[in-house]
Amino acid sequence: MIDLSSKLEKLSLELVEKNAHLYKVTVKLENLESILLSFLNEFGYITLDSINCRDDLEEGLFTITYCLQTEKRDHVVMVQTSIDRENATLPSMHTLWPQAEIMEREMHEMFGVDFPTHPSLIDFALEYWEHMPPMRRDFDTLEFVNSMNPFRDQRGDNLDVKVEMKKRREEKKAAKLKAEQEAAAKLAAQEQQNPDSEAQNNE
Amino acid sequence: MSDLKNTIKIFHGPQHPGITGNMSVELDLLGETIKRAQTHVGYLHRGFEKLVERRTVVQAFTIVCRICVPEPDPNEENFARAVENLTGLEISEKAKYIRTMILEMQRLATQFLWMGGQAGSIGLGLIPQWSVCDRDYMLDLFEELTGGRVYHMYAFPGGVRRDIPDGFLDKLSDLMNYYEKRITVYNNTFFDNTIFKSRAIGVGVVNADEALKNGYVGQTLRACGIKRDVRRDMPYLKYDQLEFDIPTRTEGDVYARALVRRDEMLQSIRILRQIIKQMPKDGEILQKIPKHRKFKLPADDTYVQTESARGAMSYYMAGDGSEKIRRMQVRGPSLVHAYTLLEKLLVDSQLADVAMTMNSLGICPPEIER
Numbered sequence: 001m002i003d004l005s006s007k008l009e010k011l012s013l014e015l016v017e018k019n020a021h022l023y024k025v026t027v028k029l030e031n032l033e034s035i036l037l038s039f040l041n042e043f044g045y046i047t048l049d050s051i052n053c054r055d056d057l058e059e060g061l062f063t064i065t066y067c068l069q070t071e072k073r074d075h076v077v078m079v080q081t082s083i084d085r086e087n088a089t090l091p092s093m094h095t096l097w098p099q100a101e102i103m104e105r106e107m108h109e110m111f112g113v114d115f116p117t118h119p120s121l122i123d124f125a126l127e128y129w130e131h132m133p134p135m136r137r138d139f140d141t142l143e144f145v146n147s148m149n150p151f152r153d154q155r156g157d158n159l160d161v162k163v164e165m166k167k168r169r170e171e172k173k174a175a176k177l178k179a180e181q182e183a184a185a186k187l188a189a190q191e192q193q194n195p196d197s198e199a200q201n202n203e
Numbered sequence: 204m205s206d207l208k209n210t211i212k213i214f215h216g217p218q219h220p221g222i223t224g225n226m227s228v229e230l231d232l233l234g235e236t237i238k239r240a241q242t243h244v245g246y247l248h249r250g251f252e253k254l255v256e257r258r259t260v261v262q263a264f265t266i267v268c269r270i271c272v273p274e275p276d277p278n279e280e281n282f283a284r285a286v287e288n289l290t291g292l293e294i295s296e297k298a299k300y301i302r303t304m305i306l307e308m309q310r311l312a313t314q315f316l317w318m319g320g321q322a323g324s325i326g327l328g329l330i331p332q333w334s335v336c337d338r339d340y341m342l343d344l345f346e347e348l349t350g351g352r353v354y355h356m357y358a359f360p361g362g363v364r365r366d367i368p369d370g371f372l373d374k375l376s377d378l379m380n381y382y383e384k385r386i387t388v389y390n391n392t393f394f395d396n397t398i399f400k401s402r403a404i405g406v407g408v409v410n411a412d413e414a415l416k417n418g419y420v421g422q423t424l425r426a427c428g429i430k431r432d433v434r435r436d437m438p439y440l441k442y443d444q445l446e447f448d449i450p451t452r453t454e455g456d457v458y459a460r461a462l463v464r465r466d467e468m469l470q471s472i473r474i475l476r477q478i479i480k481q482m483p484k485d486g487e488i489l490q491k492i493p494k495h496r497k498f499k500l501p502a503d504d505t506y507v508q509t510e511s512a513r514g515a516m517s518y519y520m521a522g523d524g525s526e527k528i529r530r531m532q533v534r535g536p537s538l539v540h541a542y543t544l545l546e547k548l549l550v551d552s553q554l555a556d557v558a559m560t561m562n563s564l565g566i567c568p569p570e571i572e573r
Binding site for chain 1: 244245252288416418437505
């Protein structure tokens with residue numbers, strides 16, 4: 001890895017060792033294509049294992065990680081870059097690694113990242129999806145489910161859980177109070193009867 | 204496209220023999236010859252990666268095993284190891300041995316299930332009945348060890364959840380002796396079967412350069428002569444201290460992949476026998492995690508790989524300093540095999556070979572769409 005580190009230093013990049021088999025290098029978006037090309041053709045990283053996308057909503061960024069391996073497959077180098085979340089566009093890498101085609105298709109569908117040079121960004125797992133890409137963190141799944149699948153009136157599941165739980169607690173409390181009152185009344189009635197029975201016993 | 208003029212279009216799947224899960228392949232047929240194949244997934248999208256983002260480590264731990272139904276343990280291992288890498292948790296020697304053991308047990312169970320699917324896809328009905336029964340003996344041991352037959356929820360960040368029960372290793376040893384004998388029987392009935400040979404030899408051929416460049420893994424890679432295995436190339440747990448070979452073939456076809464799997468089963472038996480001998484009697488099984496319900500992951504990311512029974516399985520995991528997992532992305536062997544490879548392999552092959560080819564690639568549809 002010293003060899004790769006020195007090669008990257010020439011490109012003003014720093015190779016960070018995360019553990020014995022994992023290294024990371026952070027690059028700027030404008031240099032991404034040329035650096036990935038260098039990784040493939042000069043450094044021998046002939047295998048693209050995966051492309052990972054992370055939604056950093058608070059920073060307004062998507063963090064993209066390309067995980068690369070050499071022919072020996074004895075370590076992984078993560079080449080990481082960040083792109084603007086609102087205008088998420090990346091160059092397609094399918095000409096360098098054929099498997100990037102399907103990974104980019106998935107990323108386009110799930111995060112809404114555009115790949116202008118991709119051959120066909122057709123549907124992956126979701127058919128005719130017209131909403132916000134579902135893996136974005138600001139995608140409200142509850143709102144989506146409620147809007148797409150309205151509750152049926154006949155069923156008892158069209159209920160607000162908090163209100164129902166409160167109602168149940170109150171009903172339970174009222175039932176408990178009623179039971180206590182009944183028990184007290186019964187006891188009082190027994191006590192009223194008891195003096196007579198005691199008197200009868202004495203007689 | 205001119206070739207597609209006189210073709211008819213059929214959908215192979217979502218239900219079909221030999222595959223554990225639902226996916227379909229859209230085929231354009233000229234007679235019985237396939238002229239174009241296009242994979243479609245989406246029948247099993249359960250949004251695991253999204254679910255995990257809203258959960259703590261303890262809550263997410265119960266979900267990850269469901270990502271691939273026939274092979275939950277490599278998912279558990281990847282998840283546990285990713286959390287350990289991020290937080291710097293060290294696991295004990297005994298926990299490492301137990302985790303290695305359960306991974307190898309899972310490998311055997313998965314290969315028995317594969318054998319059933321592979322034989323079933325070419326009409327050999329007896330083999331699935333035998334192999335599913337043989338897999339069940341392993342499921343019995345899983346149940347004794349973890350409490351669950353299929354989903355185990357056993358490899359937890361910091362170790363494993365339960366210690367080995369008394370007498371368990373003896374039972375495992377007996378089962379290995381039984382399996383060794385059974386593989387000889389499967390040799391005679393399945394691997395040396397004339398029908399299987401005539402159907403599988405020369406079908407679905409993958410060449411070595413293509414396999415390396417396109418990121419193929421597992422038996423697909425090893426059946427074309429490339430000796431790559433995460434257990435040897437990037438050893439984890441106790442694999443660096445165990446002796447085993449990496450079986451390879453050079454033909455690259457369906458039959459070669461089947462033979463590699465058979466040889467790997469024998470290697471798994473060899474590994475398990477070593478583990479039984481070397482298993483420490485005492486030792487901590489689970490590292491105590493402080494405030495495990497509010498266990499925070501640091502703002503960092505990691506990438507881990509485990510060799511599953513079907514090839515390398517990788518997890519990317521990132522934390523953000525809170526209890527929730529910021530991102531977990533799964534990359535199993537199936538994604539590239541089902542798209543990049545299968546769509547290519549099926550062109551100019553026969554309709555009857557589709558199920559057999561799919562099965563030989565170790566495609567697990569639930570893992571593709573997560």
